[in-house]
Amino acid sequence: MSIRDQAYIAGIYEHPTRKASDKSVAQLHAESALGALRDCGLSAADVDGYFCAGDAPGGVQMIEYLGLNVRHYDGTEAGGTSYVLDVGHAAQAIAAGKCNVALITLGGRPRSEGVATGTTPRIYNISAPDVQFEAPFGATLVNLYAMSAARHMHQFGTTSEQLAWIKVAASHHAQHNPNAMLREVVTVEDVVNSPLVAEPLHRLDCCVISDGGGALVVVRPEIARSLKKPLVKVRGAAEAVKHSAGGQIDLTSSAAARSGPAAFAEAGVSPKDINYVSIYDSFTITVLTQLEDLGFCAKGEGGKFVADGNLISGVGRLPFNTDGGGLCNNHPANRGGITKAIEAVRQLRGEANAAVQVKDCRLALVNGIGGGALANKHCSATLILERE
Amino acid sequence: MSKSRDIIAPTPSPETEEFWRSAREKRLALKYCSSCKKHHYYPRAICPHCFSDSTEWRDAQGEGTIHAFSVMRRAPVPYAVAYIELAEGPLMLSNLVNCDFNKVRIGQGVRLCFSDFEGGKLPVFEPL
Numbered sequence A: 001m002s003i004r005d006q007a008y009i010a011g012i013y014e015h016p017t018r019k020a021s022d023k024s025v026a027q028l029h030a031e032s033a034l035g036a037l038r039d040c041g042l043s044a045a046d047v048d049g050y051f052c053a054g055d056a057p058g059g060v061q062m063i064e065y066l067g068l069n070v071r072h073y074d075g076t077e078a079g080g081t082s083y084v085l086d087v088g089h090a091a092q093a094i095a096a097g098k099c100n101v102a103l104i105t106l107g108g109r110p111r112s113e114g115v116a117t118g119t120t121p122r123i124y125n126i127s128a129p130d131v132q133f134e135a136p137f138g139a140t141l142v143n144l145y146a147m148s149a150a151r152h153m154h155q156f157g158t159t160s161e162q163l164a165w166i167k168v169a170a171s172h173h174a175q176h177n178p179n180a181m182l183r184e185v186v187t188v189e190d191v192v193n194s195p196l197v198a199e200p201l202h203r204l205d206c207c208v209i210s211d212g213g214g215a216l217v218v219v220r221p222e223i224a225r226s227l228k229k230p231l232v233k234v235r236g237a238a239e240a241v242k243h244s245a246g247g248q249i250d251l252t253s254s255a256a257a258r259s260g261p262a263a264f265a266e267a268g269v270s271p272k273d274i275n276y277v278s279i280y281d282s283f284t285i286t287v288l289t290q291l292e293d294l295g296f297c298a299k300g301e302g303g304k305f306v307a308d309g310n311l312i313s314g315v316g317r318l319p320f321n322t323d324g325g326g327l328c329n330n331h332p333a334n335r336g337g338i339t340k341a342i343e344a345v346r347q348l349r350g351e352a353n354a355a356v357q358v359k360d361c362r363l364a365l366v367n368g369i370g371g372g373a374l375a376n377k378h379c380s381a382t383l384i385l386e387r388e
Numbered sequence B: 001m002s003k004s005r006d007i008i009a010p011t012p013s014p015e016t017e018e019f020w021r022s023a024r025e026k027r028l029a030l031k032y033c034s035s036c037k038k039h040h041y042y043p044r045a046i047c048p049h050c051f052s053d054s055t056e057w058r059d060a061q062g063e064g065t066i067h068a069f070s071v072m073r074r075a076p077v078p079y080a081v082a083y084i085e086l087a088e089g090p091l092m093l094s095n096l097v098n099c100d101f102n103k104v105r106i107g108q109g110v111r112l113c114f115s116d117f118e119g120g121k122l123p124v125f126e127p128l
């Protein structure tokens, strides 16, 4: 059974906060849920499916806290891409008759809590089998991503300047977003002259650390048509997991190489049909790798593809992350998937900031990478959305 | 010579105790599968290539090449993580030590050595 045309993203909300020391994590989830339900004109009483991930302070607890009455619950954890994956899973649940109105929430406060995101080993579960073979060696998120960048440079001749163009494009978009954490336009020189964090990645190759929240409401077609917002349909969705395969690892590719083609096949479209992309941008190398793996350019050609403003709306061929993305706008709870889906829906509705709105935006792609690092293990989730 | 960084001690499981015991004796113990005739890393009871339970410990030659590395500059003591392509085949996540990080190159040969931490040793590599 395909989920093509079986579900619509009806409600979206990106919490405007970037520092929430005065709010609880559960409250950020709830305020985001309220925002997304108001956005589409539904209420909490209409919700019969709930989706959350590892940032939620307990999934069942969140259902209790929100006062929901659900008949479908999914707490799949796939790191920052969980919410991209959730849209596909919600569409499946709706197509199977398991729910009519699915609510997806995210919220977290890594900025107020002073989490050393990415730069120190983070041990979520000491019994996870990989931990004792990574943490003692000082492997962190940023140096694992950095090794993918180093290998990409070695194998394909990619340069720091080419990677920098990804941040430059994001900053061009963020200047128009009043809620963005970093609104200053930066240059390639600014990026490559910023301090090295983990070679070859500089400080400006890394996303922001922000508190925040977000929510999505996914509904069945009849309900979507009864609401006032422009119709944004889920046309294709897929996920895949890459891992270290017992030591036979390709550091330069992501699981988007499998989730992407599967989503394109379900949607019956190809990369050349896509008007706008939201691409997970924990680091600049994350974007470059996904663009290659999704087929927007050939493997190894990503550096040339992203250079010279090709990702800037109104300038280049493939406008991306027009809210400023995780690199400049927001990376709530260290998880950038939900804001990727939200900005894609804004573009399809024609609700993006005027200066970055893509003209006649009909087809958008969302891709997220999460649950590990680009180099050795992660989940990729791909969505193809269409304005009807 | 680089100053040493603080090492987070591993928490061995019954499945991996042999790996860390060998390291204390300055050996790198790999798992080899007698069914598919391949090594894998990190070590498991059941082979991740063919899912056979016919796996056994074999000491590595202790040689390899640098597949990728990254120097962590934003750390109190800068250190280098690396993927080492072991002579036996698998890539192993480890560290580069006893070298000038500015002179290290991908493709360079390395040999096994050990970093000390409280209660054990970490299998790491030095460029040749």
Ligand SMILES: [Zn+2]
Residues within 6 Å of the ligand: B033, B034, B035, B036, B037, B038, B047, B048, B049, B050, B051, B052
């Ligand atoms: Zn085997």
